[in-house]
Amino acid sequence: MKVLCFGVGQAGGNVLDALLRYEQRTNADYVVDAVAYNTASADLRGLDLVPEENRILFGADEVSGHGVGADNELAAELAERDSRQLLRGTDGAPTSTADAFLIFAGLGGGTGSGAAPVLAKHLNRVYEQPIYGVGVLPAADEGALYSRNAARSLKAFVDVTDHVFAFDNGAWAESGEDVAAAHESMNEELVRRLGILFASGEVGESERVGESVVDSSEVINTLRGGGISTIGYAASELPESDGGGGFSISGLLGGGSSSSDDVDSINRITTQTRKAVLGRLTLPCDVDSASRGLVVVSGPPEWLNRKAIERSRTWVEEQTGSMEVRGGDYPLPESNHVGVLVLLGDVSRSDRVAEIRSTAVEAEQDRREREVGDAAASEDKTEAVVDDRLDSL
Ligand code: GDP
Secondary structure (H helix, E strand, O other): OOEEEEEEHHHHHHHHHHHHHHHHHOOOOOEEEEEEEEOEHHHHHOOOOOOHHHEEEOOHHHHOOEOOOOOHHHHHHHHHHOHHHHHHHHOOOOHHHOOEEEEEEEOOOOHHHHHHHHHHHHHHHHOOOOEEEEEEEOOHHHOHHHHHHHHHHHHHHHHHOOEEEEEEHHHHOOOOOOHHHHHHHHHHHHHHHHHHHHHHOOOOHHHOOOOOEOOHHHHHHHHOOOOEEEEEEEEEEOOHHHOOOOOOOHHHHOOOOOOHHHHHHHHHHHHHHHHHHHOOOOOOOOHHHOOEEEEEEEEOHHHOOHHHHHHHHHHHHHHHOOOOEEEEEEEOOOOOEEEEEEEEEOOOOOHHHHHHHHHHHHHHHHHHHHHHOHHHHHHHHHHHOOHHHOOOO
């Protein structure tokens, strides 16, 4: 699946850079072009692989390249004012070759949080392709302001995109670990999942040994209808002597006799599927609240047992209660791992999102109380906790 990528703000740019690095490292080719936006020139300079000519500074008349701090409303305003300049980011890009557009942003900060939904809205008006957000949620210990920013931005992002892939920094920082110090390893985890998802739809004709290779329409259909998604992934290393061949072909054909090889392959794939879903998801959520799913099993072709993939798909259907779970394989002849990626689309219950919303509503209530004075605010109180009072950006 070919994607045209946009990174907005610091986290957005960093994750985009990490995806480009991952793509390079895995000799893949799914990013048709990459553009980074920021109100802070230093952050743009700090990028590595986003081409220099694709780094766009906006809002410079107002903030002189110094950024907006954590003021996402200001960022949204500046993005709106400079929308033509933002759209110029696609001028030299081969837009027609992209199956989808992808916008990366940290939703708790200022620039990405405010400007990413504005960029999505403007791209949506011009281009036919689906637009997906990749939204990084702040950890709880990053403070109430970040939660408030994230809650409002997430609402806006979901409204204007075709789906938001969520990544929760809080779930990925090890306990006691500083979130900022963990960014690099978190970015690696996120881009590995996205990279596998996009690369799986890009398997060339010569590698299409199985008939159930995932293609881009399956990813797009899983995300159709909008919402927030989460991704799980688990992999197991293959024993050295068996890696890259020497395996019975019966597993590949999904046929008849169950050799011990098949049994090992089935066990590995079903175990990794459970680990992917029951282990750490990019956004922790109630798995049975997902509307759709996609299971992608990667590894050397002789390990991609058709029965096992079908069994994994059925298991994900049982866990989600959804009848719309797709499954397919992603042959990687040189790999010494069998990996399972599970994309859960349109999840409706996540404690972490609920927590961010309630922290945000409290912060908003405090702010209004300060603004309107104590007497007026106490009348306001009971209503103020209703989620609708939290305006979208
Ligand atoms: P902006 O530049 O104003 O858009 O602000 P940031 O992108 O720095 O947004 C702050 C939020 O993004 C906080 O929740 C940070 O923890 C998070 N963040 C910043 N950089 C990264 C990164 O490289 N990776 C991840 N996962 N989160 C980041």
